[in-house]
Amino acid sequence: xxxTAHEAWSRLLDRARQELPEQTFxxxxxxxxxxxxxxxxxxxxxxxxxxxxxxxxxxxxxxxxLAPVALGHPIAVVFKVTEERRTRSQMDLFIAQPRQRPxxxxxxxxxxxxxxxxxxxxxxxxIGKSNELAAAAAHAVAxxxxxxxxxxxxxxDTGLGKTHLMQAVAHExxxxxxxxxxxxIGTEQFTNELVAAIQNRTTADFRxxxxxxxxxxxxxxxxxxxxxxxxxxxxxxxxxxxEGGRQIVLTSDRPPSEIPGLEARLVSRFQWGMVxxxxxxxxxxxxxxxxxxAQLDHLELTIPEEVIRFIAENVRSSVRELEGSIIKLxxxxxxxxxxxxxxxxxxxxxxxxxxxxGDAANVPALNTAAIQQAVAKEWGVTTEGxxxxxxxxxLTIPRQVAMHLMRELLAMQLVEIGAAFGGRDHSTVIHxxxxxxxxxxxxxxxAQRLGKLQSALESLRN
Numbered sequence: 485x486x487x488t489a490h491e492a493w494s495r496l497l498d499r500a501r502q503e504l505p506e507q508t509f510x511x512x513x514x515x516x517x518x519x520x521x522x523x524x525x526x527x528x529x530x531x532x533x534x535x536x537x538x539x540x541x542x543x544x545x546x547x548x549x550l551a552p553v554a555l556g557h558p559i560a561v562v563f564k565v566t567e568e569r570r571t572r573s574q575m576d577l578f579i580a581q582p583r584q585r586p587x588x589x590x591x592x593x594x595x596x597x598x599x600x601x602x603x604x605x606x607x608x609x610x611i612g613k614s615n616e617l618a619a620a621a622a623h624a625v626a627x628x629x630x631x632x633x634x635x636x637x638x639x640x641d642t643g644l645g646k647t648h649l650m651q652a653v654a655h656e657x658x659x660x661x662x663x664x665x666x667x668x669i670g671t672e673q674f675t676n677e678l679v680a681a682i683q684n685r686t687t688a689d690f691r692x693x694x695x696x697x698x699x700x701x702x703x704x705x706x707x708x709x710x711x712x713x714x715x716x717x718x719x720x721x722x723x724x725x726x727e728g729g730r731q732i733v734l735t736s737d738r739p740p741s742e743i744p745g746l747e748a749r750l751v752s753r754f755q756w757g758m759v760x761x762x763x764x765x766x767x768x769x770x771x772x773x774x775x776x777x778a779q780l781d782h783l784e785l786t787i788p789e790e791v792i793r794f795i796a797e798n799v800r801s802s803v804r805e806l807e808g809s810i811i812k813l814x815x816x817x818x819x820x821x822x823x824x825x826x827x828x829x830x831x832x833x834x835x836x837x838x839x840x841x842g843d844a845a846n847v848p849a850l851n852t853a854a855i856q857q858a859v860a861k862e863w864g865v866t867t868e869g870x871x872x873x874x875x876x877x878x879l880t881i882p883r884q885v886a887m888h889l890m891r892e893l894l895a896m897q898l899v900e901i902g903a904a905f906g907g908r909d910h911s912t913v914i915h916x917x918x919x920x921x922x923x924x925x926x927x928x929x930x931a932q933r934l935g936k937l938q939s940a941l942e943s944l945r946n
Contacts, residue, residue, distance in 0.1 A: 487521070487555065488518075488521065489518035489519065489520050489521035489526060489527075490517075490518045492518065492521055492526055492555055492559070493516075493517070493518035493526060493528060494518075495554040495555060496526075496547050496550055496551065496554050496555070496561070497513060497514075498554070499550040499553065499554045500513060500543070500546065500547055500550060503546060503550070504543075504546075505818075505821060508818050508821070511814050511815060511818040512535065512538060512539055512542075512543065512818065513539070513543065515530070515531050515535070516528050516529060516530050516531075516535075516539065516563070517529045517566065519564070519566070524558065524559055524560060525559065525560045525561075525562055526559055526560070526561055526562070527562050527563075527564060528561060528562065528563050528564070529563075529564060529565070529566030530563050530564065530565060530566065531565075531566065533565050535563075536563040536564055536565050537563075539563045540562070540563045543561075544560075544561045544562070544563065547561040548560055548561050600651050600654055600655060600666075600668065601651060603648075603780070604647065604648045604650075604651035604652055604655070605651075605652050605655045605656075606619075606622075606623065606626075606652045606655070606656060608648075608776065608780065609645065609648055609649060609652055610769065610772045610773045610776055612765050612766060612768065612769030612772070613766060613769070614644075614762060614763040614764060614765045614766065614769060615644070615645060615649075615762045615763070615765075617760045617761075618638050618640075618646075618649055618760035618761065618762050619649060621633050621636055621638075621758045621760045622636065622638070622649045622650075622652060622653050622733075623656075625653050625731060625733065626652070626653045626656035626657055626660075627656075629653075629657055629664075629698070629699060629730075629731035630729040630730050630731045631729070632757075633757040633758035634726065634731055634732060634756070634757045635722075635726075635731075635732035635733065635734055635753070635754060635756065635757045635758075636653070636731075636732070636733045636734070636757055636758050636760070637734045637735075637736070637739075637740060637754050637755070637757065637758065637759045637760070638650065638733070638734070638735050638736075638760055638761075638762065639735065639736045639737060639738055639739050639759070639760075639761050639762070639911075640737070640761050640762035640763065640910070641737065641762075641764070641802065641897060641898045641899050641910045642737065642802065642804070642897075642898075643801075643802030643803055643804030643805060644762045644763070644764070644765075644802055644803055644804075645762055645803055646703075646735040646736075646762060647703055647735060649762075650668075650701050650703065650733050650735055651668070651701070653699075653701075653731075653733055654666050654668065654699060654701060657699060657731075664698045664699055665696070665697045665698040665699070666697065666698065666699045666701070667693065667694060667697040667699070667700050667701065668701040668703075669701070669702060669703070670702070670703045670704055670707075671702060671703065671704045671705050671706075671707040671708055672704070672707055674702065674714065674718070675707075675711065675714050677690060678690060678713070678714055678717055691717075691720075691721070694721045694725075695720075695721055695724040695725065697725070697730065698730050698731070699730065699731045699733070700721075700725055700730070700731070700732045700733070701733045702732075702733070702734050702735070703735050704735060704736065704737070705734045705735065705736045705743070705754075706736040706737050706738060706743050708743070708746060708750070709743055709744050709745035709746055710744075710745040715746070715747050715750055718750065719747070719749060719750055719753075722750070722753055723753075726753070726756075732757075734754065737898075737910070737911075737914065738910070738911035738914055739759055739761070739911060740754035740755050740759065741755070742911045742914075742915065744915075744918065763899065764800065764801070764802070764897075764899045765803065767796055767797065770795075770796035770799070770800070770806055771792060771793060771796040773796075773803055773806055773807075774792045774795060774796055774806060774810065775792060777806075777807055777810060778792065778810075786814075786824060787810070787813070787824055788824065788825070790826055791813075791824055791825065791826055791829050794826045794829050794830070795809050795810070795813070795829060795833065798833065799833070800900075801896075801897040801899070801900060802897060802899075805897075809833055812832055812833065813828070813829055813832045813833065815832075816828065816831065816832035817832070850893060850894070850941060850942075850944040851894070852890060852894070852896075852904045853867075854941065854944060855886055855889045855890055855893065855894075855941060856870050856871070856886050856904070858937060858940065858941055859882045859885050859886040859889065859937065860882065862882070862933070862937055863878070863881070863882035863885075865878060865879055865882055870882060870883050870886055870905065871904070871905050871906045872906060873906060881923075883905060883916070884916035884917075884919050884920050885920060885934060885937075886905075887901050887905065887913055887916040887917060887920075888916065888917055888920040888921075888934075889937070889938060889941060890904065891913075891917055892938065893938065893941055893942065898910035898913045898914060901913045920934070
């Protein structure tokens with residue numbers, strides 16, 4: 485009897501489960517899937533390159549040694565990254581996935597969008613103070629598409645749930661009206677398809693696809709900046725859909741009025757409906773997010789409540805960072821063959837944690853305060869002035885420089901940088917980073933001054 489790749493891999497996994505610790509098996513082998521089976525080799529898909537390399541080095545030989553008993557003949561096991569998973573968000577890497585909803589089929593039977601994630605529904609979206617306005621607007625749009633809040637424009641920093649809400653709208657509308665024609669696309673893909681349509685002289689088909697859809701979802705519209713031809717095409721597409729009473733949902737990392745290089749007529753249209761932002765979640769919100777992730781991935785017994793609270797108290801930058809911390813903790817505990825406790829979490833996530841008071845002498849002196857002090861001294865202002873709301877030129881430039889250095893040297897999130905300067909909006913931080921980048925290119929003396937200051941601050945790491 486000839487086995488399929490799936491059948492052969494299932495038999496090997498059944499044998500491997502008897503040989504490996506349960507947590508190791510669940511973390512590294514359970515999320516894999518059989519891709520293909522040659523005469524003497526089975527190719528297995530892993531969630532990412534790290535998982536593929538790890539399985540290749542740690543488990544391939546064991547699995548090959550089990551093949552004669554499990555399959556009746558020798559076989560080599562080769563791990564590679566599953567192509568479909570290359571596009572998944574970080575939170576999904578180590579967890580076996582539910583099946584995704586296939587791309588929606590239009591009336592002509594042709595697929596017109598990538599698949600929606602089954603995780604990105606309203607039921608899986610945790611509402612808190614930071615996102616309640618955006619969530620309420622998304623619910624309203626899903627109840628009456630094209631009638632209220634059209635377009636719905638959701639903005640916020642990376643990893644806070646904009647795409648989740650956007651797809652949740654689509655899921656809800658499909659439940660109510662399964663034959664809805666949905667187009668879900670990123671701005672970069674929109675650009676590439678427009679270029680291809682022009683080159684292939686198929687612009688009529690391109691326009692028909694987007695202008696005859698019932699629900700248009702466009703991610704990252706800030707990438708429209710500076711692209712005149714694409715803005716022109718998007719303008720007419722927007723008008724056609726809006727005038728036809730069809731719903732448009734857009735996401736961006738900043739509000740429409742702060743997207744540089746965006747035509748005024750597009751800014752105006754993006755503001756016609758509802759513009760809602762998503763901010764950084766507070767402690768209670770972060771705990772709720774982590775609890776839900778544990779429930780979704782059946783980790784309640786693996787990750788104790790005190791560990792969830794420990795992570796929530798120490799990881800504050802974004803939802804994606806929270807979920808990434810869970811992944812890192814699971815991998816660390818598996819590698820060390822240890823039960824998950826607060827002490828294990830502290831070891832696994834030490835690069836994300838604030839140092840204890842007793843450890844202050846052993847950590848680098850480079851931090852936000854050091855950067856603000858160094859910049860204030862260089863420009864002859866006070867650190868209080870940098871953090872103030874004052875917008876005079878003698879404070880604006882050093883403030884922008886300090887924000888740039890925090891991004892470059894500390895890899896801080898935009899929201900965190902804004903918080904270090906009196907709670908400024910993340911879009912203000914984006915503008916500051918772009919301004920410093922422009923000044924560096926335009927003014928060699930400024931670039932030299934900035935480089936010297938950055939080198940001096942980097943020495944604080946030693």
